Amino acid sequence: MASIKEYLTNDHRRCDEIFASMEEAANESLADAKELTQEFVDATERHFQMEERVMFAEFEQKTGMTQGPTAMMRQEHTQMRSLMQQMIDAIDANNKDKFFGLTETLMILLQQHNMKEEQMLYTMAQQHLSADADRIVDMMDSIVPE
Amino acid sequence: MELTGLSTDQAPPISAPLRFFLTAPIFAMLAGVLIFTTEAQTLMSRYSYETIAITHALTIGFLGFVMLGALTQMLPVLAGVKIYKVESLTIASYILLVIGLLSMVFGLYFQKQILNFIASGTLTLGFLLLIIPMLFAIKKVVNFTPTVKAMGVSLVFALLSILFGAHLLASHANSNITDSHYIFANIHSVWAIFGFAGLLIIGVAFQVLPMFYVAPRFKQFCKKRVVLLISIGLILWAVTSIFFNSYAVVTKIWIGIFFWAFVTTVWIKLNQRRRPITDVTVLYWRSSSVFLTIGIFAWVFNTFLDDKMIVPVSILIGGGFLISIMIGMLYKIIPFLVWFHLNARGYMNIPTMNEMIDKRVSKIQYILYVLSLIGFTISYFYPKFLELSSLSFILSMILLEYNVINPVLIYSKIIKTKPDFDMSAFGMMQEE
Known part of the structure; x- marks a missing residue:
């Protein structure tokens, strides 16, 4: 079984791949990219929920840190959810410039967010939650996004 | 475990990096104006005071300012560490560097030794005020990624080249030029270009x-070896330059190969x-790869020409590679x-x-900049192109300033309006 860090890091890379395919498709035709955009939004939303509902919750319970790094990460999730909604709106309005402006912003926000998680939070989580790692990965793996 | 990097409260205020970023193109414009007004013949010598003045308007004024601004921003995000008193130190460092650099450029250009004395002190202090706390911050890093390591090594080379530079400028102001002056000048420039700027870019x-x-x-x-191998090359190059000069070319090839591979x-x-x-x-990454490839081979080959071509080599590597990136x-x-800062304050639109x-x-800025680089290189052989090239350079820097100031104007306009969400309430909710 993969560690928490590996599992979530791999999921970041999976989302990056869908993101790249989405942009590739949007570069050809914005309308054709709608399906991939939805796929990216769903994959990212699922990732956020694996963190918020499982890993962050376990981390907060174990460490008692509810206003620390996880609060910051939750806030950045909110920022990204708003950008993703705007991307879907831009596709509906067939506004390619707006769409790529949003993906550019999202890309940087997402990457610096991932970096903070991969380099700090996941490492901390792995240390504090190592005894329950298998159970937590299992729970994340079987999550059904709300 | 250091948590500070995970909070925007701990990241520097937006004014800290922006102050450095917005000033950089202005110093480049100053360099452009000086190139325009200086005789081509004077600029062909690396050791003319005018050339040294213009070079430093670009290396400190552009490269140094951008790198310091970027490091204040990147260290909290990439390394997860907080720089000691970053807000007040960036202001103090910025003021000292601006005063110091203007003193140096005009001190050298117009041969006013008092200005050179002032510059030697203020520039050194200005750099150290940020570099030393950054090095201490890096010491506290828990998770050493290759990027953070490269930043640390780059800052050590920065520290050493700055101390060499301070010595060189002070001894120049004293008219105390010894034989070792030129060796120190070489180590100062090679370590600053390849060690400080080059390694930071790689990392x-x-x-x-x-x-x-x-x-x-x-x-x-x-990721694991290149920074180390280049650092060894830079140290061996300095040693061979001092003691076994005929072998220095081997270490140049060593350094050159790794940058070219990069x-x-x-x-x-x-x-x-x-x-x-x-x-x-x-486009900038692409052209900088091309310029570095030509520049680094020219740098090695230049050894066999008794360093006669060092000015075009510096244009290719300094302008074509470093400034471009x-x-x-x-x-x-x-x-x-x-x-990011607007969004964190609750602005959604x-x-x-x-x-x-x-x-x-x-795009126009890019084209003008690349044309000016090609023009400067050609001007070394055909000086009649120099004025036109410097005009293209100045214009490209005006456009760069225009481009980077626009987002900042948007920021100051939006920040005066009321946020869509009151983020202070978000913080309070968490505390309850």
Whole structure:
């Protein structure tokens, strides 16, 4: 079984791949990219929920840190959810410039967010939650996004 | 475990990096004006006071300012550490560096030794005020990634080149030029260019290329060994230059090979990137790879020409490689910082990054800049091109300033309005 860090890091890379395919498709035709955009939004939303509902919750319970790094990460999730909604709106309005402006912003926000998680939070989580790692990965793996 | 990097409260205020970023193109314009007004013959010598003055307007004024601004921003995000009293230290350092650099440029240009004395002290203090706390911050890093290691090594080379530079300028102001002066000058410049700026770029590229362009990651060998191998090369180069000068060319080839391998890798990775967009930052990475390739071979070959070609070599490496990449980085980092800080304060209706910088103007800026580099290189052999090239350079820097100031104007306009969400309530909710 993969560690928490590996599992979530791999999921970041999976989302990056869908993101790249989405942009590739949007570069050809914005309308054709709608399906991939939805796929990216769903994959990212699922990732956020694996963190918020499982890993962050376990981390907060174990460490008692509810206003620390996880609060910051939750806030950045909110920022990204708003950008993703705007991307879907831009596709509906067939506004390619707006769409790529949003993906550019999202890309940087997402990457610096991932970096903070991969380099700090996941490492901390792995240390504090190592005894329950298998159970937590299992729970994340079987999550059904709300 | 250090948690500070995870909070925007701990990151420096937006004014800290922006102050440095917005000033950099202004010093480049000053350099351009000085090139325009100086005799071509004078600029052909590396050791003329005018050449040294103009070089430092670019190396400290442009490269140094961009790198310091970027490091204050990147260390909290990439390394997760807080720089001691970053807000007040960036202000103090900035003021000292501006005073110091103006004193140095005009002190050398017009041979006013009192200004050179002032410059030697203020510049050194200005740099150390930020570099020392940054080195201490890096010491506290828990998770040492290759990028953070490269930043640390780059800052050590920065520290050493600055101390050499302070000595050189002070001894010049004293008219105390000994034989060792030229050896120190060489070590100062090579360590500053390849050690401070070069290694920082390599370290940041490990992160930025896969991140921004969804390009394949760098190989472990590259990430783990290249910075070390180049550092060894730079130290061996200094040792051979002092004691066994005839062997110095071997160490130059050593350094050259790794930088060339780096830019070739960058080129290949950009070819393999998953993001289809070719924006001006991709163009800057591309052209800087080409300029470095020509420049680094010319640098090695120049050894056999008794260093006669050092001026065009410096244009290719300093302007074509280093400044190019830094300009590209400014185009990404400034609009993002504006967006990020506004969003964190609860503003939702913010122009996207692409709406903050006019794509056409940035393309024109790029073309003018590349033309000026080619023009400067040709001017070394055909001086009649110098004036035209310097005009193209000045214009490109005016356009760069226009491009990077626009997002900041958008920021100051939006920040005066009421946020869509009151984020202070968010903080309070958490505390309850």
